[in-house]
Amino acid sequence: MSSRAQARAGVQLLRRVRRAVSRRLPRTKAIARPPAPRRLPTPPGATVTATRPAGEYAGQLLRPGWLPKSVGALARTDRRLLLIHVPKTGGSSLRTMFESHVPPEEVFLSTGAHEWVERSVADLRPKRLFVGHQFLEPLYLFPQDEWVSALVVRDPLGWWRSWYKYGRRRGDRDPAWPQLPRTFGAFVDASSDLELSNPQTSWLLARTRVMFDSPHARKDRLADTATRRHDDVGPTMELLDSLLSRVTALGTTEQLTSVYRTTCRAMGWEPAFDEALRENRSKLAQDALDLTPAQEDRLLGLTRIDTWMVERAERAGSVDAGRP
Numbered sequence: 001m002s003s004r005a006q007a008r009a010g011v012q013l014l015r016r017v018r019r020a021v022s023r024r025l026p027r028t029k030a031i032a033r034p035p036a037p038r039r040l041p042t043p044p045g046a047t048v049t050a051t052r053p054a055g056e057y058a059g060q061l062l063r064p065g066w067l068p069k070s071v072g073a074l075a076r077t078d079r080r081l082l083l084i085h086v087p088k089t090g091g092s093s094l095r096t097m098f099e100s101h102v103p104p105e106e107v108f109l110s111t112g113a114h115e116w117v118e119r120s121v122a123d124l125r126p127k128r129l130f131v132g133h134q135f136l137e138p139l140y141l142f143p144q145d146e147w148v149s150a151l152v153v154r155d156p157l158g159w160w161r162s163w164y165k166y167g168r169r170r171g172d173r174d175p176a177w178p179q180l181p182r183t184f185g186a187f188v189d190a191s192s193d194l195e196l197s198n199p200q201t202s203w204l205l206a207r208t209r210v211m212f213d214s215p216h217a218r219k220d221r222l223a224d225t226a227t228r229r230h231d232d233v234g235p236t237m238e239l240l241d242s243l244l245s246r247v248t249a250l251g252t253t254e255q256l257t258s259v260y261r262t263t264c265r266a267m268g269w270e271p272a273f274d275e276a277l278r279e280n281r282s283k284l285a286q287d288a289l290d291l292t293p294a295q296e297d298r299l300l301g302l303t304r305i306d307t308w309m310v311e312r313a314e315r316a317g318s319v320d321a322g323r324p
Helices: 003-024 091-099 137-141 156-173 184-190 199-206 233-246 253-267 293-302 304-321
Strands: 080-084 107-110 129-132 147-153 209-211 223-225 249-252
Touching: 080 091, 080 137, 091 129, 091 147, 091 253, 147 253, 147 304, 156 184, 156 199, 156 293, 156 304, 184 293, 199 233, 199 304, 233 304, 249 253, 249 304, 253 304, 293 304
Parallel strands: 080 129, 080 147, 107 129, 147 249
Antiparallel strands: 209 223
């Protein structure tokens, strides 16, 4: 037999073997690929495309153990207290009252320099009371701990008068401090609309972190501060509403006693004060603080969001004041 004939016979034998083997093997079904997650419309301002798991993923779990040790378990078994201290609202008085309930070594004071930046999580873990003009960073550092929060806001005219008195006093004793006009009215006239607009709201939003999973985040960033939305009133109001609805003790400067008592109930403290302390007062002649009706109207027109926030806080403080 020629070599060509032998090769042809070998090919035919290989085909018969393949057919015989295929007849004996059970037929298998093709493996179906899981359907792609259904894509939903992107919410306004969202940073990622929302997806909805298909039904076959129901019952799936997320294994524990991946959280960092600092947040994976409660750093304290008791509650922490954060005083969200907006400047010129009576927060110094509240701070003194709160500190009477906590040992000094468990108090963390953050001033305008924001010393928390220089402290590690290990340093902050033993602290129970966080006070000062700080960011909301303690909440981000210990997100699984049980937090009690207190926030006081002030009517816009009273807030600006207090801010002006502080600036005058500081400027009179510190040559490096900006020198303000000698009357409050002259200060208002010399300030731009932007400089006078909603200072308390602006302070809070500057201390609010917005992450990629928030509808308020920019589409091109993983994280930012809420001040990026200063020109978009809708999201600003939504963000403020969300914050105020979660604060434990909310009220105005005139309701410090109510805010203090509400905080004591949440912390399990017996109140040590029947009336709120009044500290850090600045004295200035009344005629230096007077405004004309037109100047008052201008200030109130530029602080309408602050006014809304104060009205909401006042309602919350009135409800808390009626509790035993």
